[in-house]
Amino acid sequence: MSKKTRLVIDGQSVPFCEGQTIMEAALLAGIYIPHLCYHPLLQPHGSCRLCIVEIEGKILPACTTPATSGLEVANDTELLNQKRRTLLQLLFVEGNHCCPSCEKSGDCELQAMGYWLRMLDSPFPRFFPRRKLDASHPEVLLDRDRCIFCERCVRASRELDGKEVFALGGRGIHTRLIVNAPSGLLGDTNLASSDHAARICPTGALSVRKTAFHTPIGARSYDRETLAKVTIRRAAKLLNGKERNG
Amino acid sequence: MGSASGSVTKQDTADILARYESDPFLLLPILQEFQDRFHFVPPQAKEAIARHLSLPLSHVEGVVGFYHFLSDEPRGEYEILLSDCIIDHFRGRESIRQRLCDQFSTRTESAQADARVSIRQTACTGLCDQGPAALVNGYAIAALDVQRVEQMVALIRCHIPVNQWPETLFQIESNIRLPGPLLYADLVPGKALERAFQETPEALLTRLERSGLRGRGGAGFPTGMKWRLCRETPGEHYLVCNADEGEPGTFKDRELLRHHAHAVLEGMTLGAWVTGAAEGYLYLRGEYRFLRPVLEQTLRERRKAGLLGEDIGGMKGFDFDITIRLGAGAYICGEESALLESLQGNRPRPRNRPPFPVTHGLRGQPTLVNNVETFAAVTFIALHGSEWLRNDGTETSPGSKLLSISGDCSRPGIYEFPFGTSIHEILDTCGAQSPMGVQVGGPSGNFITPREFTRRLAFDDLSTGGSFMIFNGERDLLEVIENFTRFFARESCGFCTPCRVGTSLQERLIKDLRQGKMRKEELPTLQQLGRIMATASHCGLGKTAANPVMTTLEKAPQYYQRAFVQTGSGTTAQPCPMENPE
Numbered sequence: 001m002s003k004k005t006r007l008v009i010d011g012q013s014v015p016f017c018e019g020q021t022i023m024e025a026a027l028l029a030g031i032y033i034p035h036l037c038y039h040p041l042l043q044p045h046g047s048c049r050l051c052i053v054e055i056e057g058k059i060l061p062a063c064t065t066p067a068t069s070g071l072e073v074a075n076d077t078e079l080l081n082q083k084r085r086t087l088l089q090l091l092f093v094e095g096n097h098c099c100p101s102c103e104k105s106g107d108c109e110l111q112a113m114g115y116w117l118r119m120l121d122s123p124f125p126r127f128f129p130r131r132k133l134d135a136s137h138p139e140v141l142l143d144r145d146r147c148i149f150c151e152r153c154v155r156a157s158r159e160l161d162g163k164e165v166f167a168l169g170g171r172g173i174h175t176r177l178i179v180n181a182p183s184g185l186l187g188d189t190n191l192a193s194s195d196h197a198a199r200i201c202p203t204g205a206l207s208v209r210k211t212a213f214h215t216p217i218g219a220r221s222y223d224r225e226t227l228a229k230v231t232i233r234r235a236a237k238l239l240n241g242k243e244r245n246g
Numbered sequence: 247m248g249s250a251s252g253s254v255t256k257q258d259t260a261d262i263l264a265r266y267e268s269d270p271f272l273l274l275p276i277l278q279e280f281q282d283r284f285h286f287v288p289p290q291a292k293e294a295i296a297r298h299l300s301l302p303l304s305h306v307e308g309v310v311g312f313y314h315f316l317s318d319e320p321r322g323e324y325e326i327l328l329s330d331c332i333i334d335h336f337r338g339r340e341s342i343r344q345r346l347c348d349q350f351s352t353r354t355e356s357a358q359a360d361a362r363v364s365i366r367q368t369a370c371t372g373l374c375d376q377g378p379a380a381l382v383n384g385y386a387i388a389a390l391d392v393q394r395v396e397q398m399v400a401l402i403r404c405h406i407p408v409n410q411w412p413e414t415l416f417q418i419e420s421n422i423r424l425p426g427p428l429l430y431a432d433l434v435p436g437k438a439l440e441r442a443f444q445e446t447p448e449a450l451l452t453r454l455e456r457s458g459l460r461g462r463g464g465a466g467f468p469t470g471m472k473w474r475l476c477r478e479t480p481g482e483h484y485l486v487c488n489a490d491e492g493e494p495g496t497f498k499d500r501e502l503l504r505h506h507a508h509a510v511l512e513g514m515t516l517g518a519w520v521t522g523a524a525e526g527y528l529y530l531r532g533e534y535r536f537l538r539p540v541l542e543q544t545l546r547e548r549r550k551a552g553l554l555g556e557d558i559g560g561m562k563g564f565d566f567d568i569t570i571r572l573g574a575g576a577y578i579c580g581e582e583s584a585l586l587e588s589l590q591g592n593r594p595r596p597r598n599r600p601p602f603p604v605t606h607g608l609r610g611q612p613t614l615v616n617n618v619e620t621f622a623a624v625t626f627i628a629l630h631g632s633e634w635l636r637n638d639g640t641e642t643s644p645g646s647k648l649l650s651i652s653g654d655c656s657r658p659g660i661y662e663f664p665f666g667t668s669i670h671e672i673l674d675t676c677g678a679q680s681p682m683g684v685q686v687g688g689p690s691g692n693f694i695t696p697r698e699f700t701r702r703l704a705f706d707d708l709s710t711g712g713s714f715m716i717f718n719g720e721r722d723l724l725e726v727i728e729n730f731t732r733f734f735a736r737e738s739c740g741f742c743t744p745c746r747v748g749t750s751l752q753e754r755l756i757k758d759l760r761q762g763k764m765r766k767e768e769l770p771t772l773q774q775l776g777r778i779m780a781t782a783s784h785c786g787l788g789k790t791a792a793n794p795v796m797t798t799l800e801k802a803p804q805y806y807q808r809a810f811v812q813t814g815s816g817t818t819a820q821p822c823p824m825e826n827p828e
Contacts, residue, residue: 049742050743052781173750179304181303
């Protein structure tokens, strides 16, 4: 058993085990650090940048920064939340996100993040990109308009499902989610709707078909509780489970 | 060069793959060979490559889609890539492009009327001292003028393969204007090794540390400390020379590799001796592929002389060799961890750090990565002692620095100045004509105005990997800025949110500004974007991509003020020539 040490987040003393990141320590202590690309079951990634925290004047992502003893971390500050809001605005203008007509509404982490960070509008012009919709798979829909390139599906397919269904293609603003099939179609991959990869998307880019309105609007995850509360509860369960099994 | 596109057969594919081992490290070289022969990587080939290397097809597609010099779609049998560097623009690139497009009734970046020719643009090709420049099927042609364009057009019309074009077209000038201790230094191949072998690796390390040599790539990490860290980390060591000189306006490694290849390769060999690396890579930017034959020849000479291979220099058990790897059009590969990913056959995405390459590099093993100029300097420190470096420069920035000087001066080219030299002195030496601004360190560096010309070249003042672009009073500063923002948008790898979205938004906002479509009230948006890119980006590219906008907004706001729409009528802004702010 690794030895317990402590760090400080926003003045609160937080225990952690050696090898944990700031994000893991925070979530286990019930402290919410906003994030989209991080997932408790996956290797840390550090691409969405929403989890930036301030450590000794430096801005660093909490999900990839190792926890070290005595570290003083600023998390829930107006300055950092402002920055996170800007990052979120960038994600919203980059894709085609139309919450009122999206079946993921209420279960979408991107949308819930908008409420959590009180994003009311965006000063940035929208891109309105043209991206291919892939409805070739009988059980899973890929709507690239809603993809934020967090690579949760890419990692889940590789790390949890033992498949390599997804990858990123292109470069820069033209980056796109691609799938592992000569036809380029999801229906020609070995993805199953029970795969982690099919169910781990924080937005509505990947959704399991024929389940869209099983839970009515108003009764969904983030309709009744905040993103922070739901995330901490789920993460604690997954992280504790990981520790028991690992 | 090679057969016509589209006619790739199963046999062709099998023949090519038969020459490569089944190692994912070989993905990029394999893809480059297909691109060279067929002017794209055909779908069947991608599948065969994936099978050959036991990689998912999507991995292969992800890599093809990343590099500018690889493509899914057939490109012209004659692929012309015009350098989009601002210096090339100021040397008349636009009229060259226009002429070429008229000749082949095509527009850049779009489907061409003449299927044999494609004309597109690419980031700075490292020939700003002799632009405008272009790459034709990967090979550099400098000093483009009407006459040379006509010559190219005639050759294409007569269907002459590029490898049969007259050599004079591919002639690249050296333009070494001011040699210093490094460029003057003579090396009898093997002498530095011989000298080092008289003592221990520890003695060479001490000598390096005493010299105070700092990495010449721009960041200035102490070389001796890096070598020691690498040496002391247990594992199977690797060594990499970063010759991916991609910062716009830089071209000094081009000449170091051309005329001082022995010094660079000997520095690498010394690094291998100190760290125990058996394998070394020289990662050469794709734009410099014309240097590859010279370098391969030098490697052969060194192997023959016993300076590479087994028991190097008669030192029993010291085995080391160097492989040249070619980049494929990606500025991000200059970032050392992205470069390592590229070598490993992955999308070149900068890694999360720590751990650093010095302890976890290639294949997760300790890896020594240094710049071309750094390795060359090591060779002469090994040969002549730490004083060789200490004789020049300042206490904290010892030695001299190679500068690639381009833009508005009478003698653009390569200069070697001791650290501590003032910008005034540099401008006088190269014959700058009424300079109104200098971009030190390329787009990711610093823009300085005349009131700062007393500042000095040094790691703790103005640091540069070598780019030094001079602009006179007739240049439109906002045209420079627009060019720089376009560069970053094209080169962002797309991994992190602030850089992926921010660089493209920044490009769009500056374009709006230049077209007279931006209101003064929108200025805070531009600044907000710059701040988030600088603070939240994953790597140096994103962190510096807003520098051109942010520094000029601070130092020369008047250019922006004049370009804002006053009435919201959307009239085109007037060009804004630079002026002395004094």
